[in-house]
Amino acid sequence: MFKKLRWLRKIHISCAIFVIYTIFSNCYCDKPSVKPGFKIVSISPAMTEILFAVSAGNDIVGVTTFCNYPEAAKKIYKIGDFSNPSVERIVGLKPDIVIVNLPEQMRIKKQLEKLGITFFVSSPKSLNDIYKEIADIGKIVKKERGADSLIHYMKMNIGPSEHKRKKSVYIELSPRPLVTIGAHSFLNEMLEMAGGKNVFSDLNKDYPVISQEEVIKRNPEIIILLHPGNITDRLAWKKIAAIKKDKVYTNLNQDHILRPGPRLVEGFKELQRIIRE
Amino acid sequence: MNKFVPVILIFLLAIFVSIMVGPAQLTSEIIQLRLSRVILGIFAGGILAFCGGVLQGLFGNPLVEPYTLGSASGAALGGSIGILLFGTISPLFAFFGSLGVGFFVFTVARIEGGLLRDRLILAGVVMSFLCSSLVMIIMVMGGRELYEILYLLMGYLGIIINAENRLFIILMIVLSAVLMLFLYRYHRELDIISQGLETAAGLGIDIQKFSVIIFLITSLLIGLTVSLVGAIGFVGLVIPHISKLLFGPKHLYNLPASFILGATFLLLADTVSRIITVYELPVGVVTSLIGVPFFIYLYRK
Amino acid sequence: MEAIKAKNIYFSYNTKDVIKNVSFSLEQEEFLGIIGPNGAGKSTILRILCGILRPKTGDIFIFNKDINDIDKKTLAQKIAFVPQETHFALNFPVKDIVLMGRFPYLRAFQREGRKDLEATKHALAYAQVVEFRKRPINSLSSGERQRVVLARALAQEPEILILDEPTSHLDLHHQYAIMELLKKLNTEGMSIIIVNHDLNLASLYCQRLVLMHKGCIFSKGTPQSLINEKTLNDVYKTEVKIIKHPYKNVPQIFFHPKGE
Numbered sequence: 001m002f003k004k005l006r007w008l009r010k011i012h013i014s015c016a017i018f019v020i021y022t023i024f025s026n027c028y029c030d031k032p033s034v035k036p037g038f039k040i041v042s043i044s045p046a047m048t049e050i051l052f053a054v055s056a057g058n059d060i061v062g063v064t065t066f067c068n069y070p071e072a073a074k075k076i077y078k079i080g081d082f083s084n085p086s087v088e089r090i091v092g093l094k095p096d097i098v099i100v101n102l103p104e105q106m107r108i109k110k111q112l113e114k115l116g117i118t119f120f121v122s123s124p125k126s127l128n129d130i131y132k133e134i135a136d137i138g139k140i141v142k143k144e145r146g147a148d149s150l151i152h153y154m155k156m157n158i159g160p161s162e163h164k165r166k167k168s169v170y171i172e173l174s175p176r177p178l179v180t181i182g183a184h185s186f187l188n189e190m191l192e193m194a195g196g197k198n199v200f201s202d203l204n205k206d207y208p209v210i211s212q213e214e215v216i217k218r219n220p221e222i223i224i225l226l227h228p229g230n231i232t233d234r235l236a237w238k239k240i241a242a243i244k245k246d247k248v249y250t251n252l253n254q255d256h257i258l259r260p261g262p263r264l265v266e267g268f269k270e271l272q273r274i275i276r277e
Numbered sequence: 278m279n280k281f282v283p284v285i286l287i288f289l290l291a292i293f294v295s296i297m298v299g300p301a302q303l304t305s306e307i308i309q310l311r312l313s314r315v316i317l318g319i320f321a322g323g324i325l326a327f328c329g330g331v332l333q334g335l336f337g338n339p340l341v342e343p344y345t346l347g348s349a350s351g352a353a354l355g356g357s358i359g360i361l362l363f364g365t366i367s368p369l370f371a372f373f374g375s376l377g378v379g380f381f382v383f384t385v386a387r388i389e390g391g392l393l394r395d396r397l398i399l400a401g402v403v404m405s406f407l408c409s410s411l412v413m414i415i416m417v418m419g420g421r422e423l424y425e426i427l428y429l430l431m432g433y434l435g436i437i438i439n440a441e442n443r444l445f446i447i448l449m450i451v452l453s454a455v456l457m458l459f460l461y462r463y464h465r466e467l468d469i470i471s472q473g474l475e476t477a478a479g480l481g482i483d484i485q486k487f488s489v490i491i492f493l494i495t496s497l498l499i500g501l502t503v504s505l506v507g508a509i510g511f512v513g514l515v516i517p518h519i520s521k522l523l524f525g526p527k528h529l530y531n532l533p534a535s536f537i538l539g540a541t542f543l544l545l546a547d548t549v550s551r552i553i554t555v556y557e558l559p560v561g562v563v564t565s566l567i568g569v570p571f572f573i574y575l576y577r578k
Numbered sequence: 579m580e581a582i583k584a585k586n587i588y589f590s591y592n593t594k595d596v597i598k599n600v601s602f603s604l605e606q607e608e609f610l611g612i613i614g615p616n617g618a619g620k621s622t623i624l625r626i627l628c629g630i631l632r633p634k635t636g637d638i639f640i641f642n643k644d645i646n647d648i649d650k651k652t653l654a655q656k657i658a659f660v661p662q663e664t665h666f667a668l669n670f671p672v673k674d675i676v677l678m679g680r681f682p683y684l685r686a687f688q689r690e691g692r693k694d695l696e697a698t699k700h701a702l703a704y705a706q707v708v709e710f711r712k713r714p715i716n717s718l719s720s721g722e723r724q725r726v727v728l729a730r731a732l733a734q735e736p737e738i739l740i741l742d743e744p745t746s747h748l749d750l751h752h753q754y755a756i757m758e759l760l761k762k763l764n765t766e767g768m769s770i771i772i773v774n775h776d777l778n779l780a781s782l783y784c785q786r787l788v789l790m791h792k793g794c795i796f797s798k799g800t801p802q803s804l805i806n807e808k809t810l811n812d813v814y815k816t817e818v819k820i821i822k823h824p825y826k827n828v829p830q831i832f833f834h835p836k837g838e
Contacts, residue, residue: 175437177428177557203555209428211435211557212310217301235438236310337667462686469678471668475661476727478630480734481654481682526668 038141041095043085043105044122047137048073049261054138054146062093069255069263087111097140124260125184125206127158150262157265163195167275170199170220170242173207173258175229178215182208186260194271196222216240222274223248226258249274280524281534288537291544292319299551317434317446318547319540321506322516324453326539328495329513330520330532331460334467335491336394342514346401346492348499349430349508350408351378356429356504357415368445368504371429375500378404383492394474394488431559432507434547442505449501456494457536463487464528471526511564512539515572522575542568579642581606581738581769582627587636589622596622597633598793604738604771609764611784612773615814618790620773621662621742627771628659628740640738654682658731660741664723666715672726673711676701679733698733705729705759721752728756738769745776757783781805781828789813805829 041062042048048067051060057072062079079089083104100109102123112119124130131151138147169191173179181187182203191198199218223242232243242248256267296311328343355374359367385400416426470477474484520535550558582604589597597619604610612620625631629645638645640656680694702708705725745753761783764770774780781801789796791813797804810818819832
């Protein structure tokens, strides 16, 4: 009889320890919660959005502080920010796959290689790249159907539209120095499809630094600013067609345009609206 | 000094070339743009070379340059903090960063009743290191803005002139003209100080007062310049040497020559940077690229 | 009226007292020598007298005027200082260096006038460096350079000349030339203070000597009264033999090698 009781007490104690452990481990929010199954760490805000869109959001165990969409992404354990994620935190999560962005995260990629952690490289330069990456990641997380329908949805909404004449567009990412988008950017492609023509599409770079003189020379009809700032008071810019006709757009959502994810659809619609106006 | 005639001719030629040469067709807007760029170039190049000459004279050290006293890294730090807080570089932040570091260097080097010249250099160098690492932290933390700090560190003349910094540019031009004239008053003191502090003191120069004046005014000038066009390198270090090679050790002649040569050199470097590529290249890269071989050639001759 | 009067001078670098209660005076048209072992504070007292260093306490009067009440440039018109050695960071021509001696007379942006050029010419001739006037300073020998520095000091047209070991590093001929030049200046009315390690030269040329030891004045007086075997043994801890100069009535010193 006594023997049985002691045995029971042992169970009680271990149960109590387990309960206390779970309470503590849940209270200590910074500690990643242990999840069964496939574990993904995404250092790419765009890929985070894609993963949620293909309904693999539950498999994500770590994201960056930049991953602000959808709402659920904000609650996932943070492994650092976009350009400076913590490798230690990533390793601590024991992920099955880590999604890295190139070229910004070259350093992380090399460290992961050394540690033997599987990674997926995201570095889209065109819309096709984006679709291909969605399909690839869909296969990896076994959500092929979700990926297919996401690609379908994006292809349906982002497509060439009929325009008599393409309007020239200048997109400014930063004012000091002037940074715009070149040919090697999905944004360049989206502009073309929306009926615009990037004035710097002849530059074979993704984000070239250019001079004021070149902008004035190329005389864009539409200017899109992706930074807070004013350009109408700039010396010698007043005669640019876009400024003369008051076609300067500043209030676009950067995440809809610069983030190669599902919300490009919204961004594309905004571009279309601007160009059609 | 008849040597000034060819130098001024080359200077005028450089102005002409910078206005005429460029990718775009000459329209009134483009001329306006290039003219503003030329004015920036003249003052930035001139101020850097002039201050370099004054500081090399004061410290009796040919390796001193305008940035030795920490103004450039201070401006970079101020600019980076501006980026961190507001997303863009404001010249105001860079300017106050530069002045802040200058002031800090000054307090470190201050002793009872004056200033220690050697400690000034040391404090400046140490502060530069501190600022650089702080800038690095900000650079690593920020993403895309990396460009902006890089351009602030290397310097470029193609800045956008708008309502915000127009005041700064006018202030720089007016103030720098006045301040440089004020510094030029001390050309004789700088001649004498090259023979050591005791000689200078024996001839009636108040070394402490003199050092403080030179330090404060050059810091102000360099702070203004860096906050506008960034820390353009090479000009402030090497142009004073070239000026001394051509015009001799007398500061009466080699300081104005430094100004003209610095302005000419920067204008030519900027013209090169504009025509070799459609991209905007930091002019600091070009100054070193074409300046170093030229300097080696001149020195070996 | 004394040319320089120093009263109870104290001076310290950081916390170490280098000059302790030193008082002495330089009469007008006097040739005064300051002697003493290394580290006695000779060079320091010279720098205090010409206003380069400020004493911690004590008063200095230049022609009966407190040195603190005299503007630095005005002081440089009265006193010229010749340092022991000058490093020329910039390679000026000799005449420009001598012309810099006119600095105390010039305002900012004022061009050198005829008076300045004449004073420079005079100084060049006096220091016998006319022939080098167009040569860059660093192409001269150290003896020649020292004479250029002396010429610069003369261009200041001072009433008092203060020299810190002007003959060290110089050969026999140049030592002699400098000392003779100083003597000539002195007979023409210049008051001179010189620090000299060469006791024989000091004894030959100076009218009065001040012997410093460990920051204090050990004794003052004419060479005849001051230089004797006991004093030198006390101060320099060296045994010497003293005999009289063959032509002049001044003591001259000879070493006494051990065991001979």
